[in-house]
Amino acid sequence: MSLREWISWLKDFIRERYVIVSLLVLCVFIFPDYLSPVFAIASLIAAAGEVRGKKPFFSVRGSGLLLLLFIADIALTVIYSISRISSLLTALLWLGMFSIYFALRAVITDSERFRRFMQLLTLCVGLLGLIACFQYLACEVFGADKKLLHFWCFLDEAVSKIYPLRSYQDDIRVASTFMNPNIFAEVMVALLPLCYYAVGKAKHAGTKNLFIICIIVGTIGTAFSFSRTGYFCIFVLMILTLIFITKRLSRHQSILLVTLFIISILLVFFTPNLFMDRIMRLHYGDASLQYHLLEWKNALEAISHRFLFGYGAGAGVSQAVMHSHGLDVLHSHNLILELLLEGGIPMLALYCAVVVKTLNNQIVYMYRWRKNNLLGFCLFSAIIMLMIFGFTDYPLLTPGLIGSFILIITLSDISMDLFMFSGS
Secondary structure: OOHHHHHHHHHHHHHOHHHHHHHHHHHHHHOOHHHHHHHHHHHHHHHOOOOOOOOOOOOOOHHHHHHHHHHHHHHHHHHOOOOHHHHHHHHHHHHHHOHHHHHHHHHOOOHHHHHHHHHHHHHHHHHHHHHHHHHHHHHHHOOOOHHHHOOOHHHHHHHHOOOOOOOOOOOOOOOOOOOOHHHHHHHHHHHHHHHHHHHHHOOOHHHHHHHHHHHHHHHHHHHOOOOHHHHHHHHHHHHHHHHHOHHHOOHHHHHHHHHHHHHHHHHHHHOOHHHHHHHHHHHHOOHHHHHHHHHHHHHHHHHHHOOOOOOOOOHHHHHHHHHHOOOOOOOOOOHHHHHHHHHHHHHHHHHHHHHHHHHHHHHHHHHHOOOOHHHHHHHHHHHHHHHHHOOOOOOOOOHHHHHHHHHHHHHHHHHHHHHHHOOO
């Protein structure tokens, strides 16, 4: 294909409605968090023009239905919340981000469109990793202003004049397009497993190699966040790869696996002192770990007083509760404790129901029954990555994190429609 033919094909491709919707969804991760709901709702508006046939536009099933109940429970906490404004805004945020579910289910109606979306997602991951690598090299190697660690700093400064934003800067820990390196790492480890699908389903060697490069660059970029949990997640992902898909690896996928192992080993031995210092702190007593223990202790104490329904959803609520215990933090740095603190037993139960339903779909139906075992592995691993981060953080705090969780749930339900019930 000549360059002119390729450009002509690309123009026609990006004009297709499902591509426009897909790009709007992926903008959730590329642009600042405070714009994420705008892109999510825009994707729903763009999807409204899709020819739907007999399928209802606002169709919901399986994990998505349970997720809607979870959001409804968030909304109910407004009634008794200690900060009703925070709870109301949190409920509206979840509803806005749930637009991703309806938008993608409306436009991804066959396996080819599903494959194309996963390819675009892989390119997005590569872009986020490339930005992170650029930030690290610019600040660490060339001594550029640490301001570059915030990719959207010029937008952040403008927004801060209207609404104060919490900035984060700690040595040379990159955050790519996000405002916090840990949030960047959380989103990346959730999206990286999904990229395996693009590699496995690529039809040409050139595109397969491109997606492999995207995964490698995304992995390196995530490593430059110097998130200890992020490193552990990458290690767990490799173990899961060995257990689930080693026997089904093609030559290119084998190269990918070996490359990732080599990169991980090199990063451990040759990264700057920053990484090794953060690892050694775990052995000698890390201040952040000790502070987490204090947060968990106080969160448990607060939960014991209102364990049934919690104090209300929202970061403002959990911040107020933790502040009443003498801690100036946004949340309790633990997913289970945070869900109990905000919504009590019902919120935790509904979240667990969503996760269990999704895992069951991917392991029992996609993988075990071999409807699409590669996709089953990818979605299962993505959920596991978020759960691992949930031990030391709250991976539902920001719009970007909420978007990554909803995206995984959405892809799981779409996979059931396309591969389980349609037989394609």
